[in-house]
Amino acid sequence: QQQVKQSPxxxxxxxxxxxxxxxxxxxxxxxxxxxxxxxxxxxxALLIAIRPDVSEKKEGRFTISFNKSAKxxxxxxxxxxxxxSATYFCAASMGGGTSYGxxxxxxxxxxxxxx
Amino acid sequence: xxxxxxxxxxxxxxxxxSMTLLCAQDMNHEYMYWYRQDPGMGLRLIHYSVGEGTTxxxxxxxxYNVSRLKKQNFLLGLESAAPSQTSVYFCASSPGLRGxxxxxxxxxxxxxxx
Numbered sequence: 001q002q003q004v005k006q007s008p009x010x011x012x013x014x015x016x017x018x019x020x021x022x023x024x025x026x027x028x029x030x031x032x033x034x035x036x037x038x039x040x041x042x043x044x045a046l047l048i049a050i051r052p053d054v055s056e057k058k059e060g061r062f063t064i065s066f067n068k069s070a071k072x073x074x075x076x077x078x079x080x081x082x083x084x085s086a087t088y089f090c091a092a093s094m095g096g097g098t099s100y101g102x103x104x105x106x107x108x109x110x111x112x113x114x115x
Numbered sequence: 116x117x118x119x120x121x122x123x124x125x126x127x128x129x130x131x132x133s134m135t136l137l138c139a140q141d142m143n144h145e146y147m148y149w150y151r152q153d154p155g156m157g158l159r160l161i162h163y164s165v166g167e168g169t170t171x172x173x174x175x176x177x178x179y180n181v182s183r184l185k186k187q188n189f190l191l192g193l194e195s196a197a198p199s200q201t202s203v204y205f206c207a208s209s210p211g212l213r214g215x216x217x218x219x220x221x222x223x224x225x226x227x228x229x
Contacts, residue, residue, distance in 0.1 A: 043220030105157035
């Protein structure tokens with residue numbers, strides 16, 4: 001029930017295209033859903049996050065769509081650029097209390113944006 | 116402002132050897148975590164700490180031990196390394212405040228056990 005399933009494993013898009021990465025979760029107690037971006041040789045960095053009381057959050061070219069009833073959320077990257085080429089992880093957390101903010105991560109998606 | 120610093124960055128161990136990975140943060144964060152990253156498996160939580168002197172097991176704790184004697188440092192130990200522990204290890208910290216659960220990650224330690 002702690003799993004977060006992410007798809008696809010890899011994604012290739014052309015410059016200017018839309019990249020879409022999907023995640024599904026099982027535990028309805030999750031209340032915080034971040035996305036992390038990781039470049040080769042670096043640690044993951046927080047990209048954008050959403051809570052289940054909203055269905056969408058946008059920051060620049062990055063948008064999270066959240067479907068609470070389906071227990072799914074997705075990352076959309078508009079006007080994808082070669083500099084967006086990285087590994088993306090979705091994650092989920094039950095936030096505070098005795099969960100202590102522990103994040104459960106998806107398996108990761110390797111995004112390649114061709115010029 | 117260094118954030119989260121991990122040492123060493125690379126290490127090769129022989130089976131049965133021991134080592135300690137060091138994580139240091141300068142953000143006064145309460146919570147600290149150790150994850151391992153393996154291809155196709157995302158990041159899996161090994162151990163975590165919610166304050167100085169406290170530690171707890173995560174999803175994959177077997178073969179590892181941790182200590183947090185000082186708030187800014189979180190050590191991960193391998194007592195007897197095994198090839199299955201070949202991985203990239205990431206330390207992360209978070210403020211531990213309700214509503215602020217964003218992690219800051221270190222740059223990782225790539226460990227190979229032969």
